[in-house]
Amino acid sequence: MEPWFARRSVGELLPGDHAWFSYADQEEHDHVIGAFLRDGLAGSDKVIYITDAGPQDLPDLRARYRLEPETYLRSGQLAILPQAETCLTRGVFDPARMTTTLREVLDRAETERFRGVRVTVDMTWAFRQESGRDGILECEARVDAAISPSTMAMAICQVDARSCTPEELTALKERHEVLVGADPYFNDGVLSITPTFHPRGLRLSGELDGARHAVFGESLRKVVDRGGEVHLDLADLRFIDLGALSMMAGAAMHLGARVVLDNPSIHLTDVVELVSSRLLPWLEIGDGEAR
Structure with missing residues (x-):
């Protein structure tokens, strides 16, 4: 046990x-x-x-x-x-x-x-x-x-x-x-954003909608500005809108590297693959587990 x-x-x-x-x-x-x-x-x-x-x-x-x-x-x-x-x-x-x-x-x-x-x-x-x-x-x-x-x-x-x-x-x-x-960068009961270190990035839990784009963007910049590949752990993310996906792609363009989406739900994987193949080629579906 x-x-x-x-x-x-x-x-x-x-x-x-x-x-x-x-x-x-x-x-x-x-x-x-x-x-x-x-x-x-x-x-x-x-x-x-x-x-x-x-x-x-x-x-x-x-x-x-x-x-x-x-x-x-x-x-x-x-x-x-x-x-x-x-x-x-x-x-x-x-x-x-x-x-x-x-x-x-x-x-x-x-x-x-x-x-x-x-x-x-x-x-x-x-x-x-x-x-x-x-x-x-x-x-x-x-x-x-x-x-x-x-x-x-x-x-x-x-x-x-x-x-x-x-x-x-x-x-x-x-x-x-x-x-x-680590303490979350942000947690309002709807969305929680917590830094991860191995791999380096963020863990997102809850729902990421338009009302929370600003806090997500601020948290993402903290990671992006340090350079290197960024991983976003989405295992506990129930909802994300297209605007947030676009922000992720923008961060990837700034990096000159990929933003890796780890542990997304099946539904979210389908959405990301559909959109990223046309508009957001810098996003990648991964399978890592952040800590």
């Missing part, structure tokens, strides 16, 4: 969520983790990042959100905890030490009267340790025991998918009940 997972965007995470996030490049990492940090700092959450990176290396805070990490470090709202002081005992990965540190942080946050606590740690480095996968699995179980009962804490455990085997990724994923991904 396939394990059950709740899928949430960053903005939908709840207290008690111990979420799993695997990324395959820096763009995807910074997009998701940057939003997680931003949401906490812009609110009243204590934000803990277990990392050896410095404040200047935190994803997107300055460039995208115009937040100065040093300001929050001085106030105590942001804490950057080095791995050596948090996760290692005599240079060896120690899951017990990490979870002891985590529990201490949660206890202090309650006395400091923060609204909530956000914790994130990238576990990729731990694969290079002697204990490797077994140590990480033990750590994840301990973190889950600390976070899941909480009414104020949430956590994202990160790993670079390029550093793990498929079997390792599956084993780690199954230690979490929540999978976290």
